Amino acid sequence: MTISRRQALLGGTLGVGGIALQAQRALAAQGAPAGRGWESTYSGQDAKAEPPGMPGKDYTPVVTPNGVALPFKVVDGVKVFHLWAEEVDHEFAPGLRAKCWGYNGRVHGPTIEAVEGDRVRIYVTNKLSAPTSVHWHGLFVPNGMDGVAGLTQPVIKPKETFKYEFTLRQHGTFMYHSHHDEMTQMALGLMGLIVIHPRRPSADYKVQRDFAMLLSEWNIPAGASRPNPLAMNDFNVLTINAKAFPGTAPLVVKKGDRVRMRFGNLSAMDHHPIHMHGHFFKLVATDGGQIPTSAQWPEATVLVPVGSTRDVELVADAPGDWPVHCHMTHHVMNQMGHRFPNTISMKTGELDQKVRKLVPGYMTMGQDGMGDMADMKMPVPPNSIPMSGGTGQFGTITMGGMFTILKVREKLTSYDADPGWYQHPKGTVASLAETADLSRDGIKV
Ligand SMILES: [Cu+2]
Numbered sequence: 496m497t498i499s500r501r502q503a504l505l506g507g508t509l510g511v512g513g514i515a516l517q518a519q520r521a522l523a524a525q526g527a528p529a530g531r532g533w534e535s536t537y538s539g540q541d542a543k544a545e546p547p548g549m550p551g552k553d554y555t556p557v558v559t560p561n562g563v564a565l566p567f568k569v570v571d572g573v574k575v576f577h578l579w580a581e582e583v584d585h586e587f588a589p590g591l592r593a594k595c596w597g598y599n600g601r602v603h604g605p606t607i608e609a610v611e612g613d614r615v616r617i618y619v620t621n622k623l624s625a626p627t628s629v630h631w632h633g634l635f636v637p638n639g640m641d642g643v644a645g646l647t648q649p650v651i652k653p654k655e656t657f658k659y660e661f662t663l664r665q666h667g668t669f670m671y672h673s674h675h676d677e678m679t680q681m682a683l684g685l686m687g688l689i690v691i692h693p694r695r696p697s698a699d700y701k702v703q704r705d706f707a708m709l710l711s712e713w714n715i716p717a718g719a720s721r722p723n724p725l726a727m728n729d730f731n732v733l734t735i736n737a738k739a740f741p742g743t744a745p746l747v748v749k750k751g752d753r754v755r756m757r758f759g760n761l762s763a764m765d766h767h768p769i770h771m772h773g774h775f776f777k778l779v780a781t782d783g784g785q786i787p788t789s790a791q792w793p794e795a796t797v798l799v800p801v802g803s804t805r806d807v808e809l810v811a812d813a814p815g816d817w818p819v820h821c822h823m824t825h826h827v828m829n830q831m832g833h834r835f836p837n838t839i840s841m842k843t844g845e846l847d848q849k850v851r852k853l854v855p856g857y858m859t860m861g862q863d864g865m866g867d868m869a870d871m872k873m874p875v876p877p878n879s880i881p882m883s884g885g886t887g888q889f890g891t892i893t894m895g896g897m898f899t900i901l902k903v904r905e906k907l908t909s910y911d912a913d914p915g916w917y918q919h920p921k922g923t924v925a926s927l928a929e930t931a932d933l934s935r936d937g938i939k940v
Pocket residue numbers: 733765766767768821822823826897
């Protein structure tokens with residue numbers, strides 16, 4: 496029997512076209528999306544609890560550089576957590592401490608980690624002198640568990656303990672933070688990350704390294720002992736997990752590892768374009784959910800807006816020490832980069848001589864930019880850190896703040912130890928051009 500093209504298209508007889516049409520009708524009968532992806536329920540769906548997912552068995556725990564996971568216990572199938580808000584004497588980087596507000600003795604608070612379908616009960620004790628509340632940013636919760644003081648619950652007064660309880664219906668990267676006097680309490684550090692693993696992960700969810708990083712910003716005048724919550728701009732301490740470089744722990748991975756980096760941003764006023772050297776990554780999720788593979792796009796810089804999370808994934812296939820940092824240049828500088836008069840290219844020699852008559856040892860800083868001030872030997876006011884500067888194997892790194900290092904190694908004995916600086920293969924480091932090179936290539940200098 497032969498089937499005409501017309502017959503096949505109409506599906507009037509058995510044929511390829513007919514089967515396709517039947518399949519289409521079957522899909523339509525099941526209520527498949529008409530093309531825009533709307534689903535009948537999102538956050539309003541029923542919550543169905545599943546047995547508590549356990550680390551090592553149901554998920555591989557994330558790494559929170561410079562941080563920890565919040566411990567839990569299981570009581571009658573419910574995961575029970577306890578957060579307490581309190582004042583914390585926090586070190587941002589060697590040389591800079593401030594009295595901040597955090598949870599469980601840490602700034603920021605520990606990472607809450609769980610599995611989709613877990614029933615969680617989170618106690619919050621207020622050990623501060625001010626009332627507070629905790630909001631679960633991005634989570635689908637019953638309205639009364641949303642943690643917005645005044646709107647969905649009374650404030651948690653000093654010395655009180657509140658109980659939050661809900662079932663986790665999503666997976667991804669989320670955040671928690673104070674939702675009372677946010678300007679003050681978040682500026683002082685009351686925030687943390689929530690990581691929820693999928694209950695039934697797809698094959699490509701598995702990674703070797705899974706890092707969780709919370710971005711924030713602070714105004715701490717040099718020498719001050721507390722962050723200033725009134726600041727609206729001029730943030731001078733920019734942090735990853737509340738640490739400014741060189742206080743940030745490196746991200747240690749093995750060559751070929753699949754790596755996930757989860758970024759959350761609870762800064763007061765700034766978005767952070769996080770740039771990674773030597774690699775590209777794919778944007779795979781936001782705090783609104785997973786991005787289908789077909790919609791993921793490759794980037795070398797991911798913008799993490801205030802109040803958002805972004806998950807990226809990469810294959811770390813290039814050995815080396817690669818910066819991972821905010822690309823806003825003032826966000827990779829520490830305290831002292833602000834409020835200096837602009838003296839770049841000024842000849843200040845005579846000025847220095849004059850001032851030295853009054854102030855012995857006076858020296859104008861910044862004629863050649865700020866790099867000279869990065870020298871750790873230059874004195875800085877008590878309880879402050881130089882505006883830039885860690886020290887690398889080739890000298891001063893003129894960056895601070897929201898900066899860390901992805902250390903990709905071919906051989907690694909442990910993920911937990913800093914493997915030191917990358918040993919570059921011979922002939923692969925930029926170096927002083929030799930006369931022979933210049934003459935061969937006709938470069939006149
Ligand atoms: Cu930034």
